[in-house]
Amino acid sequence: xxxxxxxxxxxxxxxxxxxxxxxxxxxxxxxxxxxxxxxxxxxxxxxxxxxxxxxxxxxxxxxxxxxxxxxxxxxxxxxxxxxxxxxxxxxxxxxxxxxxxxxxxxxxxxxxxxxxxxxxxxxxxxxxxxxxxxxxxxxxxxxxxxxxxxxxxxxxxxxxxxxxxxxxxxxxxxxxxxxxxxxxxxxxxxxxxxxxxxxxxxxxxxxxxxxxxxxxxxxxxxxxxxxxxxxxxxxxxxxxxxxxxxxxxxxxxxxxxxxxxxxxxxxxxxxxxxxxxxxxxxxxxxxxxxxxxxxxxxxxxxxxxxxxxxxxxxxxxxxxxxxxxxxxxxxxxxxxxxxxxxxxxxxxxxxxxxxxxxxxxxxxxxxxxxxxxxxxxxxxxxxxxxxxxxxxxxxxxxxxxxxxxxxxxxxxxxxxxxxxxxxxxxxxxxxxxxxxxxxxxxxxxxxxxxxxxxxxxxxxxxxxxxxxxxxxxxxxxxxxxxxxxxxxxxxxxxxxxxxxxxxxxxxxxxxxxxxxxxxxxxxxxxxxxxxxx
Numbered sequence: 065x066x067x068x069x070x071x072x073x074x075x076x077x078x079x080x081x082x083x084x085x086x087x088x089x090x091x092x093x094x095x096x097x098x099x100x101x102x103x104x105x106x107x108x109x110x111x112x113x114x115x116x117x118x119x120x121x122x123x124x125x126x127x128x129x130x131x132x133x134x135x136x137x138x139x140x141x142x143x144x145x146x147x148x149x150x151x152x153x154x155x156x157x158x159x160x161x162x163x164x165x166x167x168x169x170x171x172x173x174x175x176x177x178x179x180x181x182x183x184x185x186x187x188x189x190x191x192x193x194x195x196x197x198x199x200x201x202x203x204x205x206x207x208x209x210x211x212x213x214x215x216x217x218x219x220x221x222x223x224x225x226x227x228x229x230x231x232x233x234x235x236x237x238x239x240x241x242x243x244x245x246x247x248x249x250x251x252x253x254x255x256x257x258x259x260x261x262x263x264x265x266x267x268x269x270x271x272x273x274x275x276x277x278x279x280x281x282x283x284x285x286x287x288x289x290x291x292x293x294x295x296x297x298x299x300x301x302x303x304x305x306x307x308x309x310x311x312x313x314x315x316x317x318x319x320x321x322x323x324x325x326x327x328x329x330x331x332x333x334x335x336x337x338x339x340x341x342x343x344x345x346x347x348x349x350x351x352x353x354x355x356x357x358x359x360x361x362x363x364x365x366x367x368x369x370x371x372x373x374x375x376x377x378x379x380x381x382x383x384x385x386x387x388x389x390x391x392x393x394x395x396x397x398x399x400x401x402x403x404x405x406x407x408x409x410x411x412x413x414x415x416x417x418x419x420x421x422x423x424x425x426x427x428x429x430x431x432x433x434x435x436x437x438x439x440x441x442x443x444x445x446x447x448x449x450x451x452x453x454x455x456x457x458x459x460x461x462x463x464x465x466x467x468x469x470x471x472x473x474x475x476x477x478x479x480x481x482x483x484x485x486x487x488x489x490x491x492x493x494x495x496x497x498x499x500x501x502x503x504x505x506x507x508x509x510x511x512x513x514x515x516x517x518x519x520x521x522x523x524x525x526x527x528x529x530x531x532x533x534x535x536x537x538x539x540x541x542x543x544x545x546x547x548x549x550x551x552x553x554x555x556x557x558x559x560x561x562x563x564x565x566x567x568x569x570x571x572x573x574x575x576x577x578x579x580x581x582x583x584x585x586x587x588x589x590x591x592x593x594x595x596x597x
Contacts, residue, residue, distance in 0.1 A: 069104030096376030148502030238286030270322030399434025
């Protein structure tokens with residue numbers, strides 16, 4: 065195995081050469097906002113890309129690098145998961161990717177005549193289109209988790225598919241979120257939320273690694289860094305004690321403490337690892353590199369990328385006044401896609417548009433439909449996005465997805481009440497009827513008869529085992545907090561154990577009830593939230 069930086073891995077064996085989620089572009093990703101940390105520009109790209117196979121887990125641009133996918137040899141087969149919508153397939157077609165093969169969940173694709181195979185393991189909820197990739201080759205196994213949130217059941221099945229044990233698991237432990245850093249919070253609130261998210265991410269991954277117990281765990285797939293002068297302030301979240309973008313060394317230190325029986329390593333771009341002999345060969349390029357103080361490194365890196373940053377700005381031309389009408393048409397189309405999503409959004413969203421085209425545009429999502437007011441006349445709105453029209457225009461014109469803009473961090477956000485609406489973000493990021501229908505089917509048909517008992521502040525509660533948001537197994541990914549609250553570590557949603565209400569997002573309630581002992585203490589009076597059990 066050769067580490068290619070970020071989430072990129074090259075796998076070589078007898079009659080096997082394959083790259084996985086390789087991001088090499090010197091133009092960064094997400095409208096030139098993200099750059100690899102550290103840079104992988106010293107790699108011999110011609111050699112790296114000379115492969116028979118490539119895997120791609122999902123459409124985020126730090127994984128789906130057009131500069132990589134369009135330079136692959138004509139013989140290379142590109143393997144992807146078959147998601148409920150055609151979005152990934154369509155994006156690959158637009159950039160000119162060739163020889164694309166879609167695979168169903170757990171479907172083994174044989175790589176040669178020696179028994180080597182690869183398969184995709186998607187997240188349980190179709191709200192998140194991401195997959196881990198499992199490779200079994202030459203008698204060794206490798207689980208490339210990408211950004212996917214896996215359940216303990218999926219991890220255990222992955223091990224069983226490979227004979228009972230995983231040799232190497234690569235795990236993402238750095239955030240890839242615009243919340244809280246793009247929100248109009250006081251600094252102290254940003255720091256508090258960042259610390260909570262970091263802690264939750266570390267705890268969730270640490271529990272899985274401890275239970276799955278692979279021979280080797282490697283943090284990867286982040287963090288990114290920011291070289292554009294307009295965004296460089298976000299690099300402070302790399303080095304802050306509780307920053308939301310911890311580097312690999314911080315993640316590795318945590319895993320070593322959390323799972324002391326598992327070997328933990330930190331890899332740098334160009335490092336190689338022989339799985340069968342468990343031999344790590346570091347790339348001498350990084351002999352003097354340290355994450356301890358990267359300020360000087362980032363300064364030099366930013367200077368080297370000045371031409372690419374200038375190219376990003378030059379390629380985003382200022383839009384004309386027609387953007388307003390295109391905005392209306394865009395949201396009228398979105399409003400027709402899913403009554404299920406409209407009902408669960410049910411609020412007004414304001415867009416404060418700045419730059420060459422200015423405006424205060426209100427989008428009113430209601431169960432009966434969506435309306436757009438370009439005069440900004442809403443007296444009450446619950447979300448607000450502030451964005452320069454040159455960054456907004458590619459989304460409205462269909463050149464990039466809403467999530468690409470959000471991940472670029474080139475906007476500001478505000479909400480009141482401060483409640484996350486997953487359906488608003490889900491509608492924007494998928495914007496496709498098959499994807500939205502799949503989410504609706506998953507949520508309305510999901511079984512909730514498996515239960516577990518947790519200890520709250522005032523006694524025991526019997527709750528649904530799986531989070532009503534994305535299906536996280538709360539037996540592994542649940543953390544009981546003070547005040548009879550349980551937090552799902554998958555996405556940090558919090559639920560009131562007494563009522564099941566989600567406290568910080570718009571989500572179906574968690575099924576919950578006090579245990580029989582507590583019902584007897586209360587005179588056998590059944591509470592209303594027992595309905596459903």
